Amino acid sequence: MPRLQDVQDEVIHLRSAGVDLGKRFLLACVRVPSTKRAGSWSLETLRFGTTTAELRRLMGWLLGHRVEVVVMEATSDYWRGVYYLLQPHLNLMLVNPAHLKGIRGRKTDPSDAAFLARAGASGMVMASFVPGRDIRELRDLTRRRTELGRAAGWEAQRLEKELEDTGMKLSAVLSDITGASGRAILEALIRGERDPARLADLTHGRARNKIPALIDALDGEFTGHHAFMVRHYLDEIDRWKDLIATFDTRIAQLLADHERDMEVLQTVPGIGRLGAEIVIAETGGDMTQFASAHHLASWIGVCPGQNESAGVSKSGRIRPGNARALTPDVEHTRHWILKI
Numbered sequence: 581m582p583r584l585q586d587v588q589d590e591v592i593h594l595r596s597a598g599v600d601l602g603k604r605f606l607l608a609c610v611r612v613p614s615t616k617r618a619g620s621w622s623l624e625t626l627r628f629g630t631t632t633a634e635l636r637r638l639m640g641w642l643l644g645h646r647v648e649v650v651v652m653e654a655t656s657d658y659w660r661g662v663y664y665l666l667q668p669h670l671n672l673m674l675v676n677p678a679h680l681k682g683i684r685g686r687k688t689d690p691s692d693a694a695f696l697a698r699a700g701a702s703g704m705v706m707a708s709f710v711p712g713r714d715i716r717e718l719r720d721l722t723r724r725r726t727e728l729g730r731a732a733g734w735e736a737q738r739l740e741k742e743l744e745d746t747g748m749k750l751s752a753v754l755s756d757i758t759g760a761s762g763r764a765i766l767e768a769l770i771r772g773e774r775d776p777a778r779l780a781d782l783t784h785g786r787a788r789n790k791i792p793a794l795i796d797a798l799d800g801e802f803t804g805h806h807a808f809m810v811r812h813y814l815d816e817i818d819r820w821k822d823l824i825a826t827f828d829t830r831i832a833q834l835l836a837d838h839e840r841d842m843e844v845l846q847t848v849p850g851i852g853r854l855g856a857e858i859v860i861a862e863t864g865g866d867m868t869q870f871a872s873a874h875h876l877a878s879w880i881g882v883c884p885g886q887n888e889s890a891g892v893s894k895s896g897r898i899r900p901g902n903a904r905a906l907t908p909d910v911e912h913t914r915h916w917i918l919k920i
Contacts, residue, residue, distance in 0.1 A: 598696025
């Protein structure tokens with residue numbers, strides 16, 4: 581015979597609040613015990629602007645209600661200003677919207693803010709990891725540097741397409757047409773040199789073993805227009821590289837206190853200095869934020885999910901992962917992150 585048992589919904593926080601974020605304004609709802617009837621709750625909802633003055637008014641309103649937890653969704657980038665201003669004074673929970681999908685359909689609250697307040701009071705949601713200011717600044721730099729590297733790569737691709745227009749097949753022989761040998765050949769072409777043999781003789785190092793193939797590859801029609809465009813693409817690549825160098829310097833300054841961590845990370849096969857810098861920027865460098873290595877792997881998105889219903893295990897495919905944490909020199913050794 582099954583054992584019957586009376587249960588009662590658990591309330592972790594008696595006084596909670598939810599914030600529904602927007603670009604120009606937000607709705608905040610406070611959920612507190614009712615003074616009229618035991619076991620029921622009173623909801624008070626107000627609309628605030630998103631300027632700093634309005635956010636200070638929101639903070640005073642929440643502090644006046646003595647809320648124990650404030651829940652908000654990570655909506656676009658609108659949460660940043662609100663979170664950073666309130667976080668030193670209130671217990672904030674930034675929630676991943678994907679974690680709310682499973683309970684969205686059952687909500688009966690009059691607004692998203694009221695729903696978030698109820699979810700926070702009952703412990704139905706978990707807070708996302710938000711690093712401190714120093715790590716946030718480091719993240720900005722490493723992520724922007726990655727974007728700059730992609731931009732430089734796009735210019736190199738455009739350069740290669742321009743060379744295809746000349747009939748020359750330089751990229752079919754040299755793996756990097758912007759390297760030392762490729763650069764020497766392109767600069768000579770811009771100056772007016774057209775003899776394939778003389779151009780091929782400008783190569784350096786192991787590329788000289790490819791001189792016969794280069795002579796055939798450099799047989800094409802390189803016009804004044806091509807010289808102008810190639811000069812433009814080379815200058816753009818140099819500009820992006822100079823910007824990347826300034827970011828490298830700034831990142832190194834911010835990581836001056838993490839040199840020991842950098843050395844340890846670089847002992848992992850496949851992780852160089854660039855990868856180590858990105859790992860620290862994305863994880864914060866403080867592994868106490870994660871309960872275990874398995875939690876870290878789940879946060880990054882490199883482990884299968886658990887999808888079970890009625891005793892039947894369904895698809896638990898691995899998510900694409902954190903594209904920012906899994907850089908090219910880290911991605912192929914993602915399983916080693918468990919050893920950090």
